[in-house]
């Protein structure tokens with residue numbers, strides 16, 4: 001029996017999973033993957049369809065492509081497809097005793113503490129914070145100029161996320177050390193880290209130093225709150241007062257770990273998607289006109305940006321969805337197969353890494369017409385291309401690990417571009433950027449400069 005022709009649960013032999021051509025001894029498909037991961041994963045589907053196997057070094061992978069395959073992937077129980085084993089490289093970043101370092105039930109309890117921070121009442125408050133931070137950023141830009149958009153979107157989303165989720169005290173320290181440490185922490189996510197997260201390479205040494213610094217900042221804020229008896233209504237406070245189901249309170253390490261996990265899950269992903277939204281819109285004047293007309297309708301009576309107003313901005317919502325489709329920040333999701341998994345007459349053997357790739361499945365030609373084209377109206381009536389299947393779009397994942405912060409992210413992306421389009425006209429000052437696959441979160445390659453000019457009718461939204 002070959003490695004992929006295995007006995008299924010009925011004892012009969014399952015069809016063998018096709019293998020991607022071009023694998024080399026020892027390295028497998030690693031060279032092609034490092035050069036162009038999405039190109040390679042596209043080839044998987046083009047050559048073999050929904051289920052394909054390949055190797056990265058000694059690790060065996062099976063790629064699930066297309067909504068039916070995604071459905072099987074996302075519905076599999078944790079005991080069968082284990083996220084924890086796939087994401088061990090995050091442990092030095094998120095910290096010991098939290099997220100993928102603990103049993104899935106404990107991780108679910110820990111992440112569950114986030115729910116109150118994502119309720120509508122909190123979202124209403126966040127909408128105003130998003131407005132204030134974006135406005136303050138817009139005020140620094142002057143009348144006209146050129147900026148490297150990803151760098152500014154990164155700074156802005158660190159400020160928004162730290163203020164909304166970690167607390168005002170942490171936001172106040174963004175410019176004095178927090179942002180720099182956070183940047184080094186992000187640098188700890190690299191391909192080498194995926195295979196050997198503890199290897200003492202310079203990026204990992206910086207990562208561990210940055211993790212200690214961030215921890216120190218958060219611990220100081222928490223102990224100051226305790227000392228002064230301050231009880232702010234935010235996520236940090238929720239964690240400081242939270243209890244597990246067995247009645248145990250969280251220790252400070254766990255609380256800081258959950259805060260870092262949340263910030264990490266939500267900030268860089270939002271920054272890169274905000275950038276993609278900008279650069280896609282700047283080359284489509286009709287799209288910008290549609291979004292601005294809608295802004296005028298929504299804010300003509302009461303000009304204040306709000307949760308209710310942002311929820312009404314469906315044209316902008318379609319732009320965000322289209323950028324999620326074309327430029328998903330997390331291009332690959334990974335699980336380890338613990339118990340053999342059946343799909344379409346095949347058995348995916350235990351020990352394999354199972355992957356889905358949003359970047360290639362979002363461009364399947366039988367699901368999305370002219371799939372490489374930026375066309376937000378594909379999500380409007382009567383086309384509704386996103387509604388064909390629950391898992392046609394998987395930019396925010398699916399199943400039990402589906403993104404908890406999707407609403408927050410969508411709100412933030414809409415708030416940022418509502419304020420910026422109200423204030424400025426933009427155009428790209430560089431070639432349309434290529435994706436940078438060198439980072440775990442896929443953003444545009446630098447430089448990604450845009451020119452801006454303040455509009456004469458600016459500041460109609462307050």
Ligand code: HEM
Pocket residue numbers: 083111262265266267269270273328329330333334394395396397398400401402403404405406408409
């Ligand atoms: C554009 C922004 C974002 C994108 C593209 C994104 C994408 C994703 C994806 C694809 C997953 C699933 C990972 C997997 O199944 O392996 C995920 C999980 C998660 N996201 Fe997001 N995310 C974004 C923003 C946020 C924000 C703002 C927050 C927090 C406020 C957040 C919190 C989380 C958490 C806690 C999980 C883990 C859920 C679990 O494993 O149970 N995300 N995200």
